[in-house]
Amino acid sequence: MANLLIENLSLSFPLYHGESRSLKKTMLAAASGRLGEDRKHRLVVEALRDISLTLKSGDRLGLIGSNGAGKTTLLRAMAGIYEPVGGQITLDGAVTALLDPSQGMNFDLTGRENIRLRGLFNGLNDSQIQQLQADVAAFAGLNQFLELPVRTYSSGMVVRLGFALATAIKPQILLMDEWILAGDASFMDKARHRLETMVRGAEILVLSSHNSEIILQWCNRVIWLDNGQIKADGTPEDVMAAYLPPEQFAQAKAAISVAA
């Protein structure tokens, strides 16, 4: 059983514009006794404010909202990358976060070495890593390129490697940003099935997307984020109806009924 529990999560980014970041300025401020004041008056962006939610096995949460509403930041906080400034997050289960295509790969290393590092990060043993390498190689179709540094790959190949790598490890809690839904048509045909297997296999899915059809189809709960706060939380139908202009909502509904 996987669980994801968020209680009163708040998160803010300090703004260090060029100068305030330097040691000189901090030292001068400390010397003139302004450090305390500086701390209080430090400019921060409140990215998330007082967010609480509980997800359990079977939950498929969609995050919607305009750009800068805090969707990706919330995903990063759920993944444990940004530790909260207030509140707490409890994760029970293996987490995979697919936040950007490069996924912390080292572009100077070969594809094979990057796969090995990911396997080690996930605590796999040697035979499991070999299995992982074979699986990723077969799926990404990189063949001999796997022995070359990733920086020599075309951007399409990087996405393919990133996708294959990300989807080869089966998490209990899957956090996805929408980049994974964009790719070239021929690859996406192949990727579709694999991603579905993974989404179905994951006990909890959190997906951030601007694509209303995907949200309506994949999710059973939707949260609308606005300015770092939860504006609406409910079934996909209800929230999307409030979020989208009526004609777009009708369009999305129609698209789904055709697909089904």
Add this chain to the structure above:
Amino acid sequence: MNMIMPGEMKVEIEVPSLVTPPGRTVTIAAAQNWRIRASLAAADLQETWRLWPLVWTLSLLDIRLRYRGSLLGPFWLTLSTAVMVGAIGFLYSRLFHQNIAGYLPFLSISLVLWNFINTVTAEGCICFTQSEGMIRAMRMPLSLHAARVVLRNILVLGHNIVVIIVVFSIFRVVPSQASFSLLPAAALWVTDSLAICLLLGIFGARFRDIPPIIASVIQIAFYLTPIMWNPSMLTHRGISAVFVTWNPFYALLEIMRGPLLGGPLAPGVWVTALGYSAALVLLAGFAFVRARPRIAYWM
């Protein structure tokens, strides 16, 4: 439109054999008090320990990457150290009126160890900023990046030790009975390296002008510490206390160098080395406990 629909499944491909990593419960709380912060920092270190195969592979790949496509590979390190020890050794033994048979073994150990200190401090400053991509992509223990720098430099040190061995066999230097103390000394060096990487890494991530400051401090320390010159050269001039007795670099170098050059166990030097190390570890621990949750924000 180009997207994935779970409903339609026209392309039937083989379902890959997916690997499931073990899941654990993690609670990430906004640190309100020191106890929570300290336990999270301890968990971070513990996690790095658990992931040591990853640290090992990362360090190994770092070195392999640096010398990818080169003829001698990492043995360029050995060669350049050998040339440096040889060239400086012959010149300075004349300058300082030293016997080359005594001076060259002294210099080879000193330079190789100093090289380690120099690179650990320089790379420690950027241990977090350099791993920005990894830090922002997934949750991983932050001390892992510091451990990677330490292990990488231990591997480099391993290549340079060849120079010491060659010099020692040429001049037939025999380490003393006190050489058993090299083991605890090495442990102290590893601990100190990890502490200095964490400490400098945190400051380097928050303040981007730390690396050049540290570089110049280390440069000055190189000339003020008995590395090129032997501490015995200072004894009759009455200023040895500042540069030798109270010098943390001297104490740390000497616990390694002394027994190797055939000297006896020096309790006074050990006390100084342990004292400075304790202060360093405490300081690094304090900084890490306090700043760990913020490091990702500074990237």
